[in-house]
Amino acid sequence: MGTSARRCIAAGVTVLLSSALLAAPAVATPAVSSPVAAEVASGPNWSVDRAPGGYQVTVELDRPLPIRGDAPTILVDGEPIGLATESADGRSLTVVTADPAVAAADSVEPGWSSESGGTAAASARVPTAVPDAAVEDLAADPLDPGPYDWTESIYAFGDQAVPLAAIGGIRGELEGKLYLPTTGGARPTVILLHGRHGSCYGDGAANPNRWPCAASPDASPARLSIPSYLGYDGTARALASQGYAVVSISANAVNANDNQLAADQGAQARGQLILDTLTMLDNATNGRRVAYADAWTDREVTLNQALAAGTAALAARAGAFPGGVDPLDTVRAADLRGRFDLSHIGLMGHSRGGEGVTSAAVLNQALPNPWAIESILPLAPVDFGRMTVPDVPMNVILPYCDGDVSNQQGQHLLDDSRYAFDDDVLRSGVWVMGANHNFFNTVWTPGLFSFSVSDDWGSAARRVEPICGTDPSVANTSIRLSPEEQYDVGTAYMSAWFRLTMGGEEQFLPMFDGSRAVPASLGDADVRSVSTAPAGSRSTLASFDSPSAAVTTAGAATAAVCASLSERTVPQHLPPCASTPSAVAPHWTPASNGGNVPATPLTRLTWSAPGDGLSVAVPAGQRDASRFQRLSVKLAADETVGVGTDLVLSVVDGVGATWSAPVSQLNPYALVRMPTSDTAAAASTLKKIVLQQVDVPIAELSAAGLDVTRLATVQLTGAAGATDPTGAGAAYVSDLAFESSAVGEPRSRTWPSIDVYAPNTDEGDGPGTTEVAVYLDRPSPVPVTGYVSVLGSATSRFGATMQEVTFGPGETCKVVTASRQGDTVASASAGTQVKASVINTSGAVMGRRAIGFTWLREDDGVLDGGVPLPSYGTPGSACDELAEVQAGARIGARGVARPGTSAVVTASGFRAGETVTVAVDGLAPVDVVADARGAVAHTVAVPAVVDARYLVVTGVGAGTGRTATGQLVVASPGR
Structure with a gap:
């Protein structure tokens, strides 16, 4: 079996590897020439x-x-x-x-x-000193090995085995590693997805198309794909030993093409790849034939052949692992029958893979019969699209010394989702102080793989930065974890999360609920958790994200709701929360696919003297806290605070009995700026502003003599602290609630999806507007909100547009108007392309067309012999055009055509003046311009020999993307 070596893992010891139709019209991107420009x-x-x-x-x-x-x-x-x-x-x-x-x-x-963004002066301090917070002992240790043996095998169906979603029509690999307990029976299934990293290595010639790696299937010397999916052996083996089936999958084809071809940087391609993997596993566990057509080698690959190919693939790459690789087990397709319990699915994704698992969850929730995804864990994720995820417990792990995604934008996944849906699930954020981006994956870690490895916090300036640097000169101040320590943290927290949320092992809840519990095997690792309890275990007293009559101030204090960073390029309804560099403010860092969309509204509290502050009146129906475990509030020191500040948290019951304590005693991290140094490398990246959780046990209030069935008021008032004795200060406040620790109730149900339709348009002769439709796939019984953007700017052909759109019950389409700038002068380029998006949704999930491209055509001619874009025609209402696109159209010829003759194919319903590409089976496509009524007619020369009773005909509009389909019937097929 080859299993005994794998399961004999010493407790607490690191196990390193020793081994777009509606978003943009569905037409091919025009081949735009690149003439010599001035x-x-x-x-x-x-x-x-x-x-x-x-x-x-x-x-x-x-x-x-x-x-x-x-x-x-x-x-x-x-x-x-x-x-x-x-x-x-x-x-x-x-x-x-x-x-x-x-x-x-x-x-x-x-x-x-x-x-990017913001200007920061270097801090005047060497590392910020913070009193150590008490760390709760954890009874169980997730690094302790479980009782089960398991097998390890790799399947590889080929480099072009499956079509990839929303990434230019390319195909990618279906490849991964299986870790399967030998217990027999179906096992809960966890899928692991690596992030964006180098795709290829080797001396062979590179493929000019970027993927597959080699220039041809039989190229020699070989150029091989980097097996990033092998880098999570620690987590996979820990879970397999506990009885979980684990599948770590490859996504190198996406990595090689996402920046070039995908409007959403590959999120949907990664998400759909996960769903395709689930389909493959479902077929395998149910004993169905599993086979895929690999376009690269032009052959069908069965599951048995894929398992053999996987063994060969690892052998070919073994030399790239300095420590060698462990041998795989012999596994056949029949061994997988009945082995995957797909009624319990968990997903982990690293980096761009983190947004990939959120995309998988969201795509899944728009399906009529969704998979039973009951847990997700984005690890050091990007969040370019501000996705919100309902019904699934979510843990986001954020490394403080991340030198790649250094603004920790994955914080938005938690902030945006927590109140977006009527659901009942735990959302937890875990900050790993001293961790970088790459070292959660051994294949990305120097010394453990030989190619494309690095410390992402590793530039010359960063290496000697006193907080996150690794140079020996900063060893006395650096908080960096060693690669082995960081890998252990990742293994512990990933395996514990899935055992908690999928296996009901509640002994791990204190690692994720804000209790600050850390497994003993991790030593003095500084890991901080912040959570939003499930709705069924929470009574929110004040979210602080909008003005409330229940929130009042005392003395000279001010309490103002704010959102986002300063310098947004469209007017905002709320003042900015900060003007720091983006990387310093993860809650407010602008999203790549909607930088003007409001981010994490909360309340900014300022006070001038001790006793100034705010008071929250507990609503009459929520005063009984006896069924909850704690009072919880989220706090962070304001951007104007140099080192730290302090507040007194007070609770008053209905007869005036009062309990009070300084926040610095409840959580020493809460009102102290996060670690930094006086270097330029730290000034724009560290000293981050991150909300911390402050808890007061309800039992403690009761012991102090308060009637916890009649709690009336919660107060936050200024106090003199060790880091700021003046008693003046400022802080960010969010999420005051009575709550209890729980996972909640994951659900598999279908939600409405929301998308944008941004048809192409001509530039026009001067300033004008263009319409974008934002739409639901079905009416919703509850209000749905999304933020629509056209990602132009004040100085581009498209203006910057951002608008909040709300659908009432029964509504399905609304129009957003974007500005454009036309002229009457020819230019060197054929057109301008920008993105349109709808993100940060509530009441509905982002759909497959929520982010896409739209073109503005140069309609006055292209200089220097450049090739113009096809004409886009005269636009109508975007919602009307959307309805026509969704309805489709018919194209065809009257009567029956004979081989060797001609026939006229016709279609209607396009824009007047729109170029329609007409394609007939076996013939070269032809562009035809629609007449004033939106009709097209094209004479087709029917081939003399036709091997079918009809020829398929399509017509696609360049401006609208409307597609007409039909047939040209042939009288007597030739042979």
């Missing part, structure tokens, strides 16, 4: 050229762009000008902007989204 500025490896309505800024890279979770940008004279488009070969970045300042650029360089 260069207005240039420098070493960069240029600024004129483009429609402005300028195209290009940076040439001396080597391919590193593959990491963050999204690339371009910095002009130190300021970001927008998300960059990566070239097909990864060696250049471009941004189109109308900002005239770029024409006078002195410096242009590549950057990263999470590191």
Whole structure:
């Protein structure tokens, strides 16, 4: 079996590896020529050229762009000008902007989204000192091995075995590692998904299409895919020893193409890959034939063949593991029959894989018969799309020393979801102080794999930064975990989360509910949890995200609701909470696919003297706290606080009995800025503002003589503290509630989905508007809200647009108007492409078309012989056009055509003046312009030999994406 070595894991010892139709019309992206444009500025490896309505800024890279979770940008004279488009070969970045300042650029360089924005002076302090918080002992240790043996095997159906969703029509691998307990019977199933990392290694020639890795299937020397999915052996083996079936899957085809081809940076492609894997496992466990057509090798691969190919794939890569690899077990398709319990599914995703598992959950919840996904764990995730996830317990793990996704944007997953749905599940955030981004995966860790490995907090400046650096010169102040320590933390928290939420092992709840419990095997690791209890175990007294008559102030205190960071590019309804760099403020860091969408509204409390503060009147129907375990509130020191501040938390019952304690005693971390140093490397990234959980046991209030069935008031008042003796200060306040620790009740049910339809348009002769439709797939019985954006700017052809849209019961489509800037002058480029999105939804989940592209066509001619885009025609109402697109259309010819003759195919329902691409089986597509009534007619030369009774005919509108389908019937098929 080869299992005994795997299950003999010493308790507490690290186990490292020793071994887009409606979002953008469904037409092919036009082949836009790149004529020589007028260069207005240039420098070493960069240029600024004129483009429609402005300028195209290009940076040439001396080597391919590193593959990491963050999204690339371009910095002009130190300021970001927008998300960059990566070239097909990864060696250049471009941004189109109308900002005239770029024409006078002195410096242009590549950057990263999470590191952009805000200006920060270096801190005047060496590392911030914080009193140690009491850490609760945990009775159980998730690193203790379980009682079960297991087998390990790899399946590999081929590099182009499955079509990938929303990523340019490409195909990708279906490959992964199975860890299967030998207990017999169906086992709860956990899927692990790695993040964005290098896809390929080896001396062989690279595929110019980026994927598969090799230039041909039989290329020699070989160029191989990096097996990132092998990097979570610790978690997989810990769970397998406890009786869970674990599948760690590969997503290198997505990694190789997401920046270039996907509007959502590959989130949907990753999510659908998980759902496709579930389908494969369902077929395998039910004994159905499992086989996939691999387009790369042009052959069908059965499950037995895939398991054999997986063994060969590991052997081919064994030399890349300095410590070698463990042998796999012999597993056949018949061994998988009846082994996966898909009524209990958990998902973990790392980095962009973190957004992938949230996408899988959301895509699943829009299905008529959803899978039973009952737990998700995004690990150091991106959150480009501000997805909200209902009905599924969620734990987000955030590493403080993350040098890749350094703004910890995954915090939004918790903030956005907690009140977005009528559900009843636990949402928990775990901050791992001293952890970086990469070392949760051994294949990304130097010394454990030989290619594409790094410490993401590893630049020259960061290595000597006193808090997160790893240079020996900062050893006395650095909080960094060793790679082994970080891997242990990851294994412990990932395995404990799934055992808690899927296996009902409530002894692990204190690791996730804000209790600050840490397994003993992790030693003095600083791991902090913050949770929102399930609705059924919580009575929210004040969310602090909107003004409330129940919240009043005393003395000179102010309490104002705020949201987001400053410098948003459209007007906001609430003042900003902070003006710090994005990476310092994870709650408010702007989303890549909707940077103006409001982020994490809460209350900003300021006070001038001890006793000033706020008071919350407990609603009459919620005063009985006797059934709850604690009073909980979330707090963080304000951006104006240098080191720390303090408040007194008081609770008053109906007859005036009062309990009080300084917040600094309840949670020493709550009102102290997070660790930082006086270096430039820390100034824009560390000293983060993150809400911490402050709890008061209800039993403690009762012991102090309060009547916990009649609690009347909760107060927060200024206090002199050790870090700030003045008694003045400021803090962020959120989520005051009575609550108890619980997982809640996961559900598998279908939610309405919300999407955008952003048809293509011509630029016009001057300023104008274009319509975007935001729509539900079905009427909702409850209100649905989403935030719609067109990601233009004040200086581009498309203006920046952001609008909150709410659907009442029965409503399914609404129009958002975006500004555009046209002219009467030809330009060097054929058009401008931007994204449209609907994100941060409540009452409905984001659909498959929630993020997409739209084009604005240059309609005055393209200079220097450039090829124009097809005409988009005269637009109508976006909701009306959407209805027509959803209804489809018919195209075909009257009567019966004979081979060797001609026939006229016709269709109607397009825009007047819209180019329609007509395609007939076996013939080259032809572009036809619709007449004033939106009708097209095209004469088809019927081939002399037709091997069918009819030819399939399609017509696709370039502006609307409306697709007409039909047949051309042939009288007597030739043979």
